[in-house]
Amino acid sequence: MTERTMKAMAYASYGGVEVLELHELPVPKVGPGMVRIGIKAAAVNPVDYKIMAGYLDPVMDVDFPAVPGWDVAGIVEAVGFDTPEFRIGDEVHAYGRRDTVGIGSWAEYISLPASMVAHKPEELTWEEAAGLPLTGMTALRTLDALDISAGQVLLIHNGSGGVGQAAIQIARAAGVRVLATASETNHEFLSSLGAEPLVYGEGLIERVRVLAPDGVDAVADFHGEALEDTLAVLKKNGKHASIADGSVAEAGGQYIWVRPDAKVLERLDVMVKEGTLSVKVVSTRPMQEAAAAVTDSMAGHAGGKIVLTSFTD
Structure with missing residues (x-):
């Protein structure tokens, strides 16, 4: 059987934006109680470049090549055994931090435990939905x-x-x-x-x-x-x-160090639906321009969310 592959922005060693490159990686598998998400948008956060630079190496294991990104919004593409919460085609978003740094959200697909994933409010765009979780x-x-x-x-x-x-x-x-x-x-x-x-x-x-x-x-x-x-x-x-x-x-x-938890994200989603919480997206770039987006984030004056969208041809 031919292994499916996907595009991903990843780094093979610690460093600055210069280590971030386009990779062809295996599409992540879907274990029991997990969902695989076809990614529509992924946010850029300061923690992403700090991890890439190795600042969290003392506390987090890294599997190279590592794909950055903990925020994600997209469509459920596959579900694992015993995952009744989701169906293929569901629109979702998540704060997808794992115990190790590996396949993050700056890619075409990501697999996450269902306990991290919430249904996306229709009031949010893909970019806003990716910018909310973390x-x-x-x-x-x-x-x-x-x-x-x-x-x-x-x-x-x-x-x-x-x-x-x-x-x-x-x-x-x-x-x-x-x-x-x-x-x-x-x-x-x-x-x-x-x-x-x-x-x-x-x-x-x-x-x-x-x-x-x-x-x-x-x-x-x-x-x-x-x-x-x-x-x-x-x-x-x-x-x-x-x-x-x-x-x-x-x-x-x-x-404070936030934990992945769909129930907490769902509390925010209720506020979105009630009209008391919004997300300000200040810039978007296609996924292959991740290095430029990281540079923008490192400047520290965005005033809102920087978001990556799907790869363009």
Whole structure:
């Protein structure tokens, strides 16, 4: 039997964008309880180039050639034994992080456990559906950890990033007052999401105290290098968490690393259907232009999701 192959953007060794090349790889098999997805779109996230550079080598095994990408949206192409949740032709999306780095979503196909995969809301485009899982689930996990409720005040460091944008919308839908830092060019957009924007950097503590003289109830750090400011404005017994600074645990906070879980993604999908959560896609490129998309992501000022779409001929 001839083995099916697929196009994939992959790297055979650690490095920068120069190691990312077009490969012809076997189409992944479909084990029991799994689905194979024909990929329509895959998001680019900062963690992708960090893994490619080897930053996570101490904690994650890598099978070379490795295909980056944990966010995916597409159509179910095959199902494994005992997978009643899905049928061939279903439109789905997922945060598809595995225990090892191997075949990710920057390819034509990916196979994932059904427990990671959710049905795509029809309200989302393919690009938006691919852009939601990692950032949205990270935001939701952070807010769950902070256990903040209606009427309380939340400070978000880096409200203009993908995680920050999702967190603002989720918190506002729950009746939370949100203060969020960003460059002035993004203030109008953050206001449109319901946040009270603040310029980040020197003087932030004083600017927060003007808006919240008694301090804030919780802080979500989506940037890093913000612990001193966080502790200065946090109320006594307030909670804080970070996705970018592991040292927060030593200061009574929680370091967040999101887990793949379709049930969490489905909570976000409900918000999408209700109209309280949206995804801002700022640029798209065909899959073979992944290196350029990574370069854009590394610049750090996207202001929304960068998404790869299907390979073009």
